[in-house]
Amino acid sequence: MNQARWSFLGAILALTAAFAILAYGQGRGDRRDEADRQVTLLARTVAVVTRQREIREDEAAAELPQSFVAKLGDQVDRVVVVKNTKVLASNKPEEAGRSLDQESLSDKILYDHGSKLKSLVAKNLEERERNQDRPGNAFPEVELSSEGDRVVATVPATQGDRYLAAARVEARPTPLRVGFPYLIFGVALLAFGVFFAASKVLPGGATVVVGAVLVVGSTAADLYALSAWRAEHRTQGATQRAQSILRLAPLVLPELAPSEKSAWAAAMDQDPLGVPKLELAAVRSATVGAAAIEGGIVHRGGSYEVVYASDYYRGAEAKDQKNLLKWSLGFVAVGLGLFLLGFWGHLYRFGRSFWSHRAAYGYMFPAMVGMAVLVFIPVVYGIVLGFTERRYNVIEFAGISNFITILSDFSWEDGKSFYYKFAVTVLWTVTNVVLHVSIGLFLALLLNDTMLKAKGLFRVLLIVPWAIPNYITALIWKGMFHKQFGAVNFLLDALGVEPIAWFQDFWPAFMTNLVTNTWLGFPFMMVVSLGALQSIPGDLYEAAFVDGATRWQRFSKITLPLLKPALVPAVILGTVWTFNMFNVIYLVSGGAPNGKTDILITDAYRWAFERDMYGYAAAYSTLIFIILLVFTVITNRITGATKGAYE
Amino acid sequence: MNQSTPLGRIIKLVFLVFFTILVLYPVLWVFKMALSPSQGFDASLNPIPSHPTLENFRYVLFEMPFFRWLFNSAMVSISATVLGVFLACTSAYALSRFRFPGRATAMLSFLVVQMFPGVLMMIPLYLIMDYLGLLDQMLGLVLVYSTTAIPFCVWMLKGYFDTIPKELEEAALMDGASTAMVFWKIMLPLSLPAVAVTALFSFMTAWNEFILAAVFMNSRDHYTLPVGLKLLVGQFSSDWGYFGAGAILVSLPVVALFFALQKNLVGGLTAGGVKG
Numbered sequence: 001m002n003q004a005r006w007s008f009l010g011a012i013l014a015l016t017a018a019f020a021i022l023a024y025g026q027g028r029g030d031r032r033d034e035a036d037r038q039v040t041l042l043a044r045t046v047a048v049v050t051r052q053r054e055i056r057e058d059e060a061a062a063e064l065p066q067s068f069v070a071k072l073g074d075q076v077d078r079v080v081v082v083k084n085t086k087v088l089a090s091n092k093p094e095e096a097g098r099s100l101d102q103e104s105l106s107d108k109i110l111y112d113h114g115s116k117l118k119s120l121v122a123k124n125l126e127e128r129e130r131n132q133d134r135p136g137n138a139f140p141e142v143e144l145s146s147e148g149d150r151v152v153a154t155v156p157a158t159q160g161d162r163y164l165a166a167a168r169v170e171a172r173p174t175p176l177r178v179g180f181p182y183l184i185f186g187v188a189l190l191a192f193g194v195f196f197a198a199s200k201v202l203p204g205g206a207t208v209v210v211g212a213v214l215v216v217g218s219t220a221a222d223l224y225a226l227s228a229w230r231a232e233h234r235t236q237g238a239t240q241r242a243q244s245i246l247r248l249a250p251l252v253l254p255e256l257a258p259s260e261k262s263a264w265a266a267a268m269d270q271d272p273l274g275v276p277k278l279e280l281a282a283v284r285s286a287t288v289g290a291a292a293i294e295g296g297i298v299h300r301g302g303s304y305e306v307v308y309a310s311d312y313y314r315g316a317e318a319k320d321q322k323n324l325l326k327w328s329l330g331f332v333a334v335g336l337g338l339f340l341l342g343f344w345g346h347l348y349r350f351g352r353s354f355w356s357h358r359a360a361y362g363y364m365f366p367a368m369v370g371m372a373v374l375v376f377i378p379v380v381y382g383i384v385l386g387f388t389e390r391r392y393n394v395i396e397f398a399g400i401s402n403f404i405t406i407l408s409d410f411s412w413e414d415g416k417s418f419y420y421k422f423a424v425t426v427l428w429t430v431t432n433v434v435l436h437v438s439i440g441l442f443l444a445l446l447l448n449d450t451m452l453k454a455k456g457l458f459r460v461l462l463i464v465p466w467a468i469p470n471y472i473t474a475l476i477w478k479g480m481f482h483k484q485f486g487a488v489n490f491l492l493d494a495l496g497v498e499p500i501a502w503f504q505d506f507w508p509a510f511m512t513n514l515v516t517n518t519w520l521g522f523p524f525m526m527v528v529s530l531g532a533l534q535s536i537p538g539d540l541y542e543a544a545f546v547d548g549a550t551r552w553q554r555f556s557k558i559t560l561p562l563l564k565p566a567l568v569p570a571v572i573l574g575t576v577w578t579f580n581m582f583n584v585i586y587l588v589s590g591g592a593p594n595g596k597t598d599i600l601i602t603d604a605y606r607w608a609f610e611r612d613m614y615g616y617a618a619a620y621s622t623l624i625f626i627i628l629l630v631f632t633v634i635t636n637r638i639t640g641a642t643k644g645a646y647e
Numbered sequence: 648m649n650q651s652t653p654l655g656r657i658i659k660l661v662f663l664v665f666f667t668i669l670v671l672y673p674v675l676w677v678f679k680m681a682l683s684p685s686q687g688f689d690a691s692l693n694p695i696p697s698h699p700t701l702e703n704f705r706y707v708l709f710e711m712p713f714f715r716w717l718f719n720s721a722m723v724s725i726s727a728t729v730l731g732v733f734l735a736c737t738s739a740y741a742l743s744r745f746r747f748p749g750r751a752t753a754m755l756s757f758l759v760v761q762m763f764p765g766v767l768m769m770i771p772l773y774l775i776m777d778y779l780g781l782l783d784q785m786l787g788l789v790l791v792y793s794t795t796a797i798p799f800c801v802w803m804l805k806g807y808f809d810t811i812p813k814e815l816e817e818a819a820l821m822d823g824a825s826t827a828m829v830f831w832k833i834m835l836p837l838s839l840p841a842v843a844v845t846a847l848f849s850f851m852t853a854w855n856e857f858i859l860a861a862v863f864m865n866s867r868d869h870y871t872l873p874v875g876l877k878l879l880v881g882q883f884s885s886d887w888g889y890f891g892a893g894a895i896l897v898s899l900p901v902v903a904l905f906f907a908l909q910k911n912l913v914g915g916l917t918a919g920g921v922k923g
Contacts, residue, residue: 353748359826360745364753367734367801370794376756378771379763385770443666446659458663460906464670467905469855471873472894476673479680479887487676519670527912582766583857605766614770621767628762 008195008211011336012218016188018331019222026230027178034237036144036272038173038244039151042068042076043142044267045248046167047157050081050088052260066091071251076171077150081157082114083165113143114166117156121163142272149175153272174240176233183225191218212336219332223325238308239299241268246301253304326399386619402619415596418623425579425599428513432578433571435518440525441563447526448533459530466523474587477516481588503592510589510597517584521577525570532566533559568639576628600624680891703892711875712867713896720872721900723788724853731793731849732842735800740830742801743808744816754805757798765795769862776863783865791863792853800845807841808834840911847908854901872897 046068069076069091081088085100100107120141143154154168191214198210245268253261299306354361389398409417415424443462447455465473480487481502489499502508536559544554580601585591591598591606598606601624608617682699707713741747742754772791773782781787815837816829824832835842857873864870870878876893 357745357747360741360747360750363737363741363745367738367794367797368753370734370790371760371797373775374772374791374794375760375768375798378768378775379760381771381774382763382767439666443663446663449656449659452656452659458667460909461667462663462670463905463909463912464674464902467851467902468674468898469851469873469901471855471857471877472898473673475890476677476894480673480676487672519673576762580762580764601764601766604764608767608770618767618770621764625763629759632758632762 005196005199008199008214009192011211011215012188012192012195014334015215015219015222015331016184018334019184019226022327023181023184023226023229026226027180027233030230030233030237031176031178032146033272034176034233034240035146035149035151035173036153037237038241039153039169039171040142040144040155040272041241041244041248041268042079042171043153043155043167043169044270045252045264046079046081046169047155047165048260048264048267049252049255050157050165050167051159052256066093067251071247075173076169078168078170080110080168081165082110082168084114085111088165110166110168113154113168117141117143117154117166118163121156121158121161125161140272144272174243176237176240178233179229181225181229184222187218187221187225191215215336216332219328223328238297242299242306242308243301245306246299246304249304250302326397382618383622383625384618385615386622388615388618398615402616403623405616406619406623415594418600418620421598421600421603422627424510424597425601428510428581428585428599429575429578431514432517432521432581433575435514436521436525436574436578437567437571439518439522440527441529441567443522443526444529444533445559447530462526463523465520466527470520471583471587473520474516474584477512477519478588481512503589505593506596509592513585513589513597516588517578517581520584521574525567525574528566528570529563532563536562568635572632572635576632579628580624600627677891677894680887681895682891683888703888704896707889707892707896712870713875715868716870716872716875719785719869720854723785723792723871724850726785726789727792727796727853728846728849730789731796732800732846734793735797735804735845736835736842737830738797739801739804739808740834742805744813754802757801761798766858769859772859773862782863783869785869787863788853788860788871791859792856793849796849796852800849803845803848804838804841807838811837843908843911847904847912850904851901 068079076091078091080090080095082100087095087098087100090096100111124141141156143152145152149172150170151173152168152170154166157164157167195207195211195214199207202210252264256264297308299308386402387398387400389402406418410419411417412420415421446452447459447462449455479485481489483489483499483501483503486502488502492499500508502512540558540562541554544558549557579599581599582601582605585597585599585602586605589597591602595603595606600620604617604620604624607613607620679696681703682696682701684698684700684702738753742750776782776787776791779787781790811834815833819829819833820826855873856871857877860871861874861877864874876890876897
């Protein structure tokens, strides 16, 4: 029963470690979320008051931040309202009314945040007008950052749909006390002990069942621990927020007009992304929902009350459990897999044989450590990222929604769907590889002539493109295709053809990429073919010649079959390289016109670094990876290209 | 087919000359840009500059921190090549000579990670480098370049090692040599052509790599040549003269190395990884 025990140990430890990592991440996320929410509440309050004062053109606007700070004690470091380049109000009297200094870095950041929020407000307005049927699908109107325990939130103050000013609060929010659900380790230990006790007494089959039950059971207990732990965070966070609101209410509410009062209360109910949580039923005397909610949880302070809908706690808990359940199902599957794998002795035997093959592993070890840290982990991380979604600064688990979004877009005309890019990529790869191989092989045949003088010179000159860095090649060719000054158009002009605007239509733009990459890629195929040709014994041709074979017969019956073993792997390699050829597409056509000549890899890059959607881009890359993997496996099966390598 | 008639040879020569012109024209064009005094394009097909000057070279060499960047590039590329090829050699030796559990998996994984879109490894790599405190450090680039080059190098070298008869080692072992001695004194010297080609590829990859270097290196003093050169094109987008001069200076070492080792290329490639 040794194997079963060791595999059980492995499975339970792996599960526990996974849960601990999850808990650590959740704890950090909860703490940061709560801090962001608290400071955003303050910033929103400042924004609402600013709006009110701005309408009345009240000179007293400058006083508000000071009274805030006085009321909130040492929590708030700085409150500042900036309109374009002017400081409207600040908690530091000397700051109010001054203009921003272009030279000062902190002022520059203030100004940048303001103008970013301004453009976001405009963008969201546009977005709302365009899809009125899908509200809430907007960019978050908040700039958040943190340094240590200090959180900075900047939000826009708006009048109707018009941007007025940016309200910025820098504060040290009450920290959420996040312990650690140590029950997780207790459960692991307990399960471990029970199994070891049971495995001595029970027969083999029963041990497996006990082990499997314990894996599932301990996962369920871990799930419970995490869920209860998060419920505690939520209660703690909500209480802290209620206290902030209660401190703000007497300060703010008397100043506001009735419509502003409910606007403020509604703002208190939104998360930093601006999504209403509907958890806050009412701030009494500034009612959001006028009807008092029975059974709500009430926080009192002075003559004000903050009421949370009790549904909030229940609903959020259910959502937490659903999320955790998703993770846990994955964990259980992995845990059981590890357990069963181990039970049938693989892990155990691996451990034992490890020692007997220590020399081999010794040679492999240094490279494998490097590969593990800098290649395998990034690849796995990249794949995992495909199952997440980033909303402002929080990475959330998104299931397979990225993949569904990518694969369910069948539009063709605008050239934005995955299928369109895939078609372009296939066209790109096939045309390139065909050209590389045919030109390379043709030149190799020309050069493979013992009588030819200066063939060494030709060979050297013809591999020049391979030697030049390919980003330089790409930039050179981009210049060559320039409409007014490019050499290609001069040549066309000399031949009496009208100059072409290469980057305005799909086919010319595609041609620029193709020409560049062909220039770049054929030398590799030429060298491979040449090497293979030189290894073909001359006697074969002589024998064929004596037997009366024609030139074509000699080529197709001798040369081609003997070239195949060298060419097939080269073609596979070339296909993979071309499929992922980023530099040429990105630097030559740059996707022009309008992204139509982008291939999958450049589009994935744009999703990640131009549209800031890492999860989506990662899902995109995973799909590219799968396509290439399937391609390689299939061609390998058919051609047996790498068969010899494994022997 | 290795023999030919005089007429056939002339036809071949015509084709070869034609292709050579196609290949060399863009290169000549860069030389023309680099040697022309104007920063724009010269509106003619003639690849010979009308008023040659070395002003662009002088600017790139002495007005920019060119030698600093050259030093960075050389340090990073050479270290990455030495480290990467050494690691690849030991791994390839194990894969070629030992049979051990996980061998097929290791080889397959070396093949498979090649297919993951490199650009997208950037985010995870950046986070890992940040975690290890290796951002904006040459050591970071060295580690990344050497490890990412390993899979390709291993496949090439393993293929070449396979062609070296085992009897040689067995004889040495009989004579009392250790496995380490066999590796250092027999395998490596015998596979020098393949090691040279592998080293060439590693060096070229490291020397030419642009994106990772641009993302990882923040301070101007730590830039490698490609990043510096791109800065040139980005900053003065119409300064094609400077770009041409820079492109020639950056390409020169790697082209020279390439030509020095190109005799090995045919043997190293075909006997190596790209072999049946």
